[in-house]
Amino acid sequence: MKQYWLVKSEPSAYSWDDLVRDGRTSWTGVRNFTARNNLRAMQEGDEVLFYHSVVGKTVVGVAKVVRTAYRDATAKEGDWSAVDIAPIKPLKQPVTLEQIKTVPQLTEIALLRLSRLSVQPLGEPEFRQIVRLGGG
């Protein structure tokens, strides 16, 4: 069964445009147990919203998981994982955090409730709703 996720990145570190340019990327650097466990739960084909934190504070595109969890080679110590993601399509209209806050059906999502979690699960209805807000 297909699952839905949201990943966050500061665009100054790695942006949607970087992902588009690269074609696909290894999602490394996660150093939080909850986020890591979410990475490990991802299946190929799962869809992933790409959120720009700090600068923009917008959901900017939809990506997909193209390789399930494997060891994060950037980790010097500890048991950390990475997945590979590839872009599917940008949102026609980036969806702002402010916008998301105004939607009653979205007030419970992790982006609002657990704002620091960098890899979050998202229900299919919530995923679709955000994509729709983005004109997709």
Add this chain to the structure above:
DNA sequence: GCCAACGTTGGC
């Protein structure tokens, strides 16, 4: 095993 101190994230 508790909890204070500390570090980081990320919205404002």
Add this chain to the structure above:
DNA sequence: GCCAACGTTGGC
């Protein structure tokens, strides 16, 4: 730039 939230670390 500030600070709240919260995860992690380390002393006891």
